[in-house]
Amino acid sequence: MPEDTLKDELARTIFGDVEPQAPPAEEAEEAAAVETPEAEAPVEEGPKDPRLKWYVIHTYSGYENKVRSNLERRMQSMRSQGGEKITQVLVPTEKEKEIKGGKRREVDRKIYPGYVLVEMVMDDDSWYVVRNTPGVTGFVGSGARPVPLEDTEVRQLLKQLRDETPKYRITFQKGSTVRITTGPFADFTGVVDEVMVEKEKVRVLVSIFGRATPVELNFGDVEKT
Structure with a gap:
């Protein structure tokens, strides 16, 4: 549990x-x-x-x-x-x-x-x-x-x-719009697809070349917009 x-x-x-x-x-x-x-x-x-x-x-x-x-x-x-x-x-x-x-x-x-x-x-x-x-x-x-x-x-x-x-402190949930703060996708915005609490990770769908691409990030790499 x-x-x-x-x-x-x-x-x-x-x-x-x-x-x-x-x-x-x-x-x-x-x-x-x-x-x-x-x-x-x-x-x-x-x-x-x-x-x-x-x-x-x-x-x-x-x-x-x-x-x-x-x-x-x-x-x-x-x-x-x-x-x-x-x-x-x-x-x-x-x-x-x-x-x-x-x-x-x-x-x-x-x-x-x-x-x-x-x-x-x-x-x-x-x-x-x-x-x-x-x-x-x-x-x-x-x-x-x-x-x-x-x-x-x-x-x-x-x-x-x-x-x-x-x-x-998790301030987002599935469907939330977040901004990526670090790494190669810094300043990209995306939509949360999954929150993995135990791993302290979040999967975000980011639009790359017009396609929604899933990106797995640490909680500390995103913030809610």
Whole structure:
């Protein structure tokens, strides 16, 4: 099964059909001012309190990093008071290659916009701290008590986060018109005939001497017009 399909299946299993909510207008302006990319905290290894479980919280759209920063501050405050109920806060991201203005660059893209992962010991105190963090709209899960992720789901997520191989952001599909940016066909335009995701290649039909000729190219060699 292709990686994107696995990712979609995992998202449906964990998050269901909950859609991220847009923040109130005044809060959206504040989030835009403070929301900046941050390096993801490493997942700690070693012996842990068996009560620690991973939970998913949903946030206002665009608030993920702000929620993480706020929770990490509260986590340190709880730690200084002898508590170790919240241990890790993660915003799942992946490295992505994109072509913009003819230039290639790598960016960190949120895998699940509107969601943050929290490793915590669930009790009334820790629930209150997380639920009342600005930008948090609730825990993912049915019923009055949040449901932790299954161990298999956690393993899949953490494996996905450890994959540092950048992937191309695909902005075209079959039938899209693209411009070739490099090689002997540079500046030619053509129509996408096939997108080969696993190979990171695309087959483009280019008009040569009045005939549509298939040309196989790397994702990085074309851009959508």
